[in-house]
Amino acid sequence: MRIRPAAPADLPLLQDIERAAGEPFRTLGMTEIADDEPPALELLERFRKAGHAWIAEGDQVEGSGGRPVAYLIGEPVDGAFHIEQVSVHPDAAHRGVGRTLIAYAADRARGQGLTGLTLTTFTEVPWNAPYYERIGFRPLTDPELTPGLREIRATEAAHGLDRWPRVCMYRATT
Template sequence: MIRMRLATLDDISQIAPMEQAASEVFREIGMTAVADDAPIPDAVLEQAVADQRLWVATEYGTLRAYLLAEFLPESLHIEQVTVHPDAAHRGIGAMLIQSVSGDARAVALGKITLTTFENVPWNAPYYERLGFIDIDESEWPTGIAEIVQAEKDKGLYAWPRVVMMRPIE
């Protein structure tokens, strides 16, 4: 049984190994720099736990996926969704996004945003299937331009990326 919940400090030690395992698939499509990227630092995850913006999916007590988000003035921005390869293709990422949508609705945010690789099958095409649409820069909610610039500074725009949005039902 899959259970969605806010993360606790006890979950953090399982996140980096999951992130490293899940990122290996990028190596298979020639995105070695993404596969080799360091996991999210524990200090960032600890702050996310304190801020209640890190969610996990567990199955019989085992961490299967996580979602890290940021509350922006006009949207809940998904920073990272990672599903362990052993649990991939079971809809767990979609379940996490749906669960987080409820939390965003509860704090009166009307949309979810994210940035992602445009041509990676499990990125933009996946999010399109979940109801996200590409949005032009003129439609970016407050805070997105700064996120995009930080991603450019990190080198993520070596591959085409898009900003996507989905209204919260």
């Protein structure tokens, strides 16, 4: 597996990965999440230009020929690197691809002097909060939320994501 910065030509492939990664939500009755459109190309390009869009490529998906199988986008928020999205194609799941992307983001964040990683996620989806706890993230309490995280959560709520329980999580980069 190789991690590299996303290139402009990769961005439509990231949308394809996102669509595929959303499909398992159907099994949990979360069809709105499965049907949600992936990030727009303009948004992906904003993360890419900022140097905060990385892809994993390799042979995790048979016949992928080194094409992207996962991606991570994010940005600094209040002294930490906030993971906006990390998605792994289901055919590459359970092979450490997401964990490797997160470790890569942690290394980049540490190099920029950021103290940790943050993300928001669903608490009751097995490959969301329970997974992140297994790889070292911890839930943040309400008093621990920074202004930027509160703004992110408010935006998520406005988009209807609070229909299912959500949580903000943190992991130190050290």
